Amino acid sequence: MSSAAATHSDPYEYQPGFGNHFSSEALPGALPVGQNTPQVCPYGLYAEQLSGTAFTRTWLYRIHPAVMAQALSSRSSPASTRLSIPESEPLDFVTGLRTIGGAGDTALKSGLAVHIYTATQSMDKRAFCNSDGDLLIVPQQGRLDVQTEFGPIMVAPNEIAVIQRGIRFSVGLPDGPSRGYILEVYDNHFELPDLGPIGANGLANPRDFQTPTAKYEHTSDSMGDRQQQDHSPFDVVAWHGNYAPYKYDLANFNVINSVSYDHIDPSIFTVLTCKSAHPGTAVADFVVFPPRFEVQQHTFRPPYFHRNCMSEFMGLIHGEYEAKKGGFLPGGASLHSMMTPHGPDAKTVENATTRDLLPGRVADNTMAFMFESMFQLRVTKWAVEHKQRDHDYYKAWQNIPITFNPDQI
Numbered sequence: 001m002s003s004a005a006a007t008h009s010d011p012y013e014y015q016p017g018f019g020n021h022f023s024s025e026a027l028p029g030a031l032p033v034g035q036n037t038p039q040v041c042p043y044g045l046y047a048e049q050l051s052g053t054a055f056t057r058t059w060l061y062r063i064h065p066a067v068m069a070q071a072l073s074s075r076s077s078p079a080s081t082r083l084s085i086p087e088s089e090p091l092d093f094v095t096g097l098r099t100i101g102g103a104g105d106t107a108l109k110s111g112l113a114v115h116i117y118t119a120t121q122s123m124d125k126r127a128f129c130n131s132d133g134d135l136l137i138v139p140q141q142g143r144l145d146v147q148t149e150f151g152p153i154m155v156a157p158n159e160i161a162v163i164q165r166g167i168r169f170s171v172g173l174p175d176g177p178s179r180g181y182i183l184e185v186y187d188n189h190f191e192l193p194d195l196g197p198i199g200a201n202g203l204a205n206p207r208d209f210q211t212p213t214a215k216y217e218h219t220s221d222s223m224g225d226r227q228q229q230d231h232s233p234f235d236v237v238a239w240h241g242n243y244a245p246y247k248y249d250l251a252n253f254n255v256i257n258s259v260s261y262d263h264i265d266p267s268i269f270t271v272l273t274c275k276s277a278h279p280g281t282a283v284a285d286f287v288v289f290p291p292r293f294e295v296q297q298h299t300f301r302p303p304y305f306h307r308n309c310m311s312e313f314m315g316l317i318h319g320e321y322e323a324k325k326g327g328f329l330p331g332g333a334s335l336h337s338m339m340t341p342h343g344p345d346a347k348t349v350e351n352a353t354t355r356d357l358l359p360g361r362v363a364d365n366t367m368a369f370m371f372e373s374m375f376q377l378r379v380t381k382w383a384v385e386h387k388q389r390d391h392d393y394y395k396a397w398q399n400i401p402i403t404f405n406p407d408q409i
């Protein structure tokens with residue numbers, strides 16, 4: 001931490017070098033030693049991560065998390081909402097589909113979209129085929145009985161289904177009114193993440209993915225969406241190949257995490273990824289926050305405060321999300337756009353900084369998820385103006401205790 005020679009016109013101190021890992025303290029001992037996210041930071045500061053890319057990031061130790069400044073402005077940009085099912089409206093999976101936002105261009109096969117569906121009716125003699133991209137469907141309420149050209153898939157809340165570009169399907173609602181979330185990617189297919197040093201097993205294991213078996217319908221009823229036809233599109237009697245829909249039960253996710261100290265980047269919870277052409281970045285990652293043990297010592301265990309170079313769309317399938325217990329409801333959704341400060345709410349902070357760090361569970365019976373993208377999502381007018389948008393979301397961070405004490409050390 002040497003300083004470059006100050007000239008008379010420049011009174012400030014600097015750290016020399018280009019692209020180094022720098023570090024700087026305005027008060028001695030303000031940087032935590034040997035870890036990024038202590039349970040309580042020196043001087044009562046808060047840890048906040050600012051990421052520039054997957055490979056460039058800096059930890060800031062500050063008096064107020066950046067989200068508090070934003071909370072003061074009436075134009076707070078993190079957005080949160082809860083979706084209700086319009087029970088009296090006859091909507092099926094396709095007519096009940098609404099787009100929250102997206103980026104890119106289907107014509108160039110580049111980008112993604114985030115949708116939600118609320119449906120009250122099964123698709124009746126109607127089939128759907130998406131030519132734009134692959135769909136990752138996350139039911140939140142009600143099973144989906146998905147008839148595909150490859151055979152049927154029954155997908156329940158806490159399971160996901162992937163239906164790729166061009167595959168015809170029709171959705172029945174065996175449990176009545178249903179809702180859920182959809183991630184659509186235009187570029188590539190979803191893949192399992194590279195496991196790197198994790199090795200051969202862990203996270204979502206290949207054996208737990210389930211692809212349907214052939215089942216055909218031989219009818220002469222008319223069926224079709226924009227296209228009419230006098231027979232069922234589900235008349236495939238046999239098939240083989242490596243392009244087929246599948247489902248996956250999130251309860252099978254083999255959770256890997258820190259068993260010593262510090263909060264790990266949530267990329268460790270990636271179920272599926274749609275890679276971009278740039279190493280280390282994804283068109284979209286599908287990430288889950290499952291029930292698990294938490295054992296990290298001398299650590300602030302919940303998600304840390306951060307400003308991310310990726311866009312984060314989150315939903316909750318059931319239970320409570322660890323960073324906003326009670327403040328984020330099943331069927332809700334939040335969007336923290338690129339570089340928008342966010343983090344745990346005031347209650348979570350208070351508990352996490354004062355609790356005994358005994359080994360314990362991160363809430364049982366919970367499943368939150370995140371669609372995380374390298375792209376900046378443009379939000380639709382429909383979503384921005386939705387009457388259930390939570391305009392009080394910023395209040396989650398208003399009462400974070402300011403614990404800074406410069407005389408502490």
Ligand SMILES: O=C(O)Cc1cc(O)ccc1O
Nearest residue numbers: 265266302303304312323342
């Ligand atoms: O914002 C969130 O709640 C998602 C999230 C979780 C986590 O454990 C670390 C970073 C992150 O963005």
Ligand SMILES: [Fe+2]
Nearest residue numbers: 308312336342
């Ligand atoms: Fe986040």
